[in-house]
Each structure stands twice: as C-alpha cells, then as structure tokens.
Amino acid sequence: MEITLEEAFAGKDMEINVPIAEDCERCDGIGAEPGAKVETCSTCGGAGRVRTQQGFFTMERPCSTCGGQGEYVSNPCTSCDGQGQQRVETTLDVSIPAGVEDGTRIRLTGQGDAAPKRQGGGARGDLYLFISLKPHELFERDSANLYCRAPMTMTTAALGGEIEIPTIDGGRSKVKIPEGSQSGKRMRLKGKGMSVLRSNARGDMYVELSVETPTKLTKRQRELLQEFESESGRDTSPASENFLGKAKRFWEGLTD
Ligand SMILES: [Zn+2]
Ligand SMILES: [Zn+2]
Secondary structure, three states, X not given: OEEOHHHHHHOEEEEXXXXXXXXXXXXXXXXEOOOOOEEEOOOOOOOOEEEEEEOOEEEEEEOOOOOOOOEEEOOEXXXXXXXXXXXXXXXXXXXXXXXXXXXXXXXXXXXXXXXXXXXXXXXXXXXXXXXXXXXXXXXXXXXOXXXXXXXXXXXXXXXXXXXXXXXXXXXXEEEEEOOOOOOOOEEEEOOOOOEOOOOOOEOOEEEEEEEEOOOOOOHHXXXXXXXXXXXXOOOOOHHHHHHHHHHHHHHHHHHO
C-alpha cells in the first residue's frame, strides 16, 4: 500500500479493499453441488496416489483423476468451480501509525484467508500489509529527520534576510539567513522532522541553502551588477581570492 509522507507523519485510519478467501456459501466449502456428494476417488481408492509398473520398478505418482486429493466431486459446485473457496472483496479498517517507514509491515491478526473447511477448517490466517512511501516533492527522509533544499536569492544571501520553509505538519517556519550566507549552508529546525513510531518524539529538519544566481537580467540590472563588480575586491569574495592565490603558487612551483 502506497501512502504519502504526510500520511506517514500524521498516521491514518483508512479503509482498504482486499480479496480474501472465504468458504463458498453455495456448497458450504465442500466443493460439491448442493445434494451431490464428495466421493472417494475410485481410481486411487482415496489414497491420492497411484502405482504403475515400469519394467522391474514400481513408480508412484499423484492420481490424475482426483488431482491427488483422494476425493472426487462428480458434480462440482457451479459457484466456486469445485474449489470450495472463493475470493471475496472485503473492506477492512486499517490504522496506520504515525512514523511508519518505507517497507513497514503491518499485521492484521485473524483478518486473512479463511482456513478451507475441506481441509479441516481452523482459525483464519493473518493479513500482512506492506507500506511504501511515495517520494515527496520537497522533503527527503532519513528515518526521523527530514531534509529540504531551499534556494535563496543572491541578494538575500549577501544582505541577510528571512525565508519561509514549509514543514511536514502543514505549517511554515521562518528561517533567518545571516548576512553573507553561502551555498551548502545547513540550518537545523529542531523538532520539525518526522514523527517517531510509538513515541511522542519528533526528528529535526535540515534546510540546505543554495544561492540562486540571477538570470534574464535587464540592461539596468546588468549595469548595477557591473557597477557592483567595480567596487568589489579581496573582502567581497575571499574564497575566490584565496583560490586564485593557491593557483598562482601552484603554477610558480611548476617552473622551479
Ligand atoms: Zn484419485
Ligand atoms: Zn462452492
């Protein structure tokens, strides 16, 4: 069963339709038409196996008349084709707990297939549900923690400011961007991650910032940036200056 990350976060009560094996009502699980009887197979005498002589050897194989059942329905039930069971579309209530992970197995005890009456009956089987999570557009999950990649404009990164980040509970968190923030900067929003299975705890959310380089500049914007560039130097872009210094030393080392 596929659920969304939001559903895994909050948990969900839902109804599902599953084809579950039930004893056939028409023949009461026997496989014979009402009134007809299950007869002992005359070919194998009820053993389900027949012996054949092949040269000196005696071989045993399943009886082909009764299919190894030892019984034979001369007049098979028209509703279940003599099988004794049918799959019935059944609506079940399922409670998916908050915090489920991709691949979590949920067991519905005694809600699986009915034990065939023809083979002695007994308790119903269990039904297992396997949960898989749909990928999310904004968040990536690592157990209890969530990761979100958020772009910020070049000016916000340089001047500082605030951006709004959506949270898995449907809310929003304001994140303060310090002046001079670089791409790859990680901010931790404590307690804004996923819910934890069978616990009230919540993981954290990590926001990874990336600077968006402006595109489709107007003539005026281009002029402003060129003017900005002419005012820039060692202090404005220390990483670039530092890199250039290292590169110079590298080239000089080669000529020695
Ligand atoms: Zn037989
Ligand atoms: Zn039947």
